[in-house]
Amino acid sequence: MTSLLLGPLLRHVGSQDATIWVETSAACTVEIRAGGSTATDRTFRVAGHHYAIVAIDGLEPGSATPYEVFLDGERVWPADPTRPPSRIRTLGTGGPLRIAFGSCREPAKRGRLRGIDPDVLVAYAERLTGAADEDWPSALLLVGDQVYADDTSDAMREDIRRHRDPKFSGFNFFRDPDDHLGLLAR
Secondary structure: OOOEEEEEEEEEEOOOEEEEEEEEOOOOEEEEEEOOEEEEEEOEEEOOEEEEEEEEEOOOOOOEEEEEEEEOOEEEEOOOOOOOOOEEEOOOOOOOOOEEEEOOOOOOOOOOEOOEOOOHHHHHHHHHOOOOHHHOOOEEEEOOOHHHOOOOOHHHHHHHHHHOOHHHOOOOOOOOHHHOOOOOOO
């Protein structure tokens, strides 16, 4: 069975549409279901990886619509039924634009890591769990070194080693590619 490797990631959200990006373990058809709207697209291949960018429209302006991701007809997202469903929060007309931002992420662990308080984005996500729609930001701006996630967890390092293309293993200017989640090392 094809699995979801990365994502879903909302790349664009408008007043009635959204674009969702995923990486999958093999070629497949990706389907997004949000409210009464459905969109599908086939994955495309780049350097041995399978990606899809699915554009869905027909969403209500200013709404928060739960969505699901299916690969070849099998539901793969949401992955954790104990968490609230992911939502596409479309832009409304008028009202303030609220932007959340973050930088220098720590791995998503609960509690303290190396004497550092939990990552601000993890803490913010916990705060938003169950929050009213008007308390959610309109956009999330990730600045700083988000691309190469400086400190990876043991589980992430193992996943990197399983998926790393050996021909690129020495192509990282920052640190040992075996423990670094960098686009240059991929």
